[in-house]
Amino acid sequence: MKTCAPGSVIGMLGGGQLGRMLALAAAQLGYHTHVYCPDEKNPAEQVTDRLSRNSYTDEAALVEFGKSVDVVTYEFENIPVETVELLQKHVPVFPSAKVLKVSQDRLREKDFLNGIGIETAPYAPVATVDEAAIALRDIGYPAVLKTRRFGYDGKGQAIVRQPTDLLDAWASLKSSEIIIEGFIPFDMEISVLAARGQDGEIRCFDPAENIHKNHILDLSIAPARIAPELRAEAIEIARRIVAELDYVGVLAVEFFVSGAAPVFRVNEIAPRVHNSGHWSIEACPTSQFEQHIRAICGLPLGDTTLYGRTEMKNLIGDDILDMESYLKDPAANFHHYGKKQAHPGRKMGHVTWVYPDAASWDD
Numbered sequence: 001m002k003t004c005a006p007g008s009v010i011g012m013l014g015g016g017q018l019g020r021m022l023a024l025a026a027a028q029l030g031y032h033t034h035v036y037c038p039d040e041k042n043p044a045e046q047v048t049d050r051l052s053r054n055s056y057t058d059e060a061a062l063v064e065f066g067k068s069v070d071v072v073t074y075e076f077e078n079i080p081v082e083t084v085e086l087l088q089k090h091v092p093v094f095p096s097a098k099v100l101k102v103s104q105d106r107l108r109e110k111d112f113l114n115g116i117g118i119e120t121a122p123y124a125p126v127a128t129v130d131e132a133a134i135a136l137r138d139i140g141y142p143a144v145l146k147t148r149r150f151g152y153d154g155k156g157q158a159i160v161r162q163p164t165d166l167l168d169a170w171a172s173l174k175s176s177e178i179i180i181e182g183f184i185p186f187d188m189e190i191s192v193l194a195a196r197g198q199d200g201e202i203r204c205f206d207p208a209e210n211i212h213k214n215h216i217l218d219l220s221i222a223p224a225r226i227a228p229e230l231r232a233e234a235i236e237i238a239r240r241i242v243a244e245l246d247y248v249g250v251l252a253v254e255f256f257v258s259g260a261a262p263v264f265r266v267n268e269i270a271p272r273v274h275n276s277g278h279w280s281i282e283a284c285p286t287s288q289f290e291q292h293i294r295a296i297c298g299l300p301l302g303d304t305t306l307y308g309r310t311e312m313k314n315l316i317g318d319d320i321l322d323m324e325s326y327l328k329d330p331a332a333n334f335h336h337y338g339k340k341q342a343h344p345g346r347k348m349g350h351v352t353w354v355y356p357d358a359a360s361w362d363d
């Protein structure tokens, strides 16, 4: 086990809002952060001790970075596996390159999940439109075409409702590394944030219920409005995933929940803190960000009990212009990511409300 004491430097690949909130949590525990990312302007820049603005393929810069920090983590999964493999030669990196490889490719991810007996949507990898047409005969309609890599917020996806949709859907993705998934008519989407320490201890946050708008997360509410035995089952699935991966850090598991069996299908996993866990900053003794820092630094994991029912709203694009009304709301915890330009679809901030007197949504 590699323990890093407060005062150590945490190296972080990526500098978006997740990196920003990780850096803030690291500072709370007495750590320094050194953000490594190619982006000109990034939300983590305001709050990190050091910043290296270099590409993920600049080997000399990566080695120098790796030698200057005590542990490395990342805040998004679209960094090359080779980057993590190179850094691992110089410094501990959590989560490992092995985990990154599984979770950045929708095919490997689904193969892994099904391999350990966890259900997903039916799926098939395809490389040509003809292969897609054949696969659709088994999977049926509607189905979703997804690029195996680099998708986020619904990007890199196209729905095929009927055979005549296929050509346009295929052309829109501009890729030959595609996975076809059966469309799941879910009743609800939930996610579980699971943390695993270097010593193998696992702690999960309560499942959150996630409501999307235009394929982007709009609202997360916790606890998810599901029966207690389903809550336990979702947590058990998340625990199995982090244990099987020998994972260190926080990982998000997204589920489709249906009334009919199988009740749970895992949609995807993310090897990092996640938008659907932002409420944990105010709603739990330990936030997902602090938990991740604790895990990668070899500290004991913290308590994840919910103080009460909670709601998190994403502020997307011009939603951020409502800032003043949120600031006037005594129950609102307002977060601004420090981004200057509010493009449509861009995550600009979020707001969390915690109702400590209400343990569940029935109260």
Ligand SMILES: Nc1ncnc2c1ncn2[C@@H]1O[C@H](COP(=O)(O)OP(=O)(O)O)[C@@H](O)[C@H]1O
Pocket (backbone or CB within 6 Å): 121, 144, 151, 152, 153, 154, 155, 181, 182, 183, 184, 185, 186, 189, 212, 215, 254, 267, 268
């Ligand atoms: N197979 C599917 N069946 C039903 N809905 C889906 C399916 N795949 C994706 N979706 C919907 O699209 C959203 C985004 O898809 P997801 O695979 O999570 O990609 P990402 O979050 O990386 O954009 C999901 O949260 C869900 O609402």
Ligand SMILES: [Mg+2]
Pocket (backbone or CB within 6 Å): 254, 268
């Ligand atoms: Mg998703």
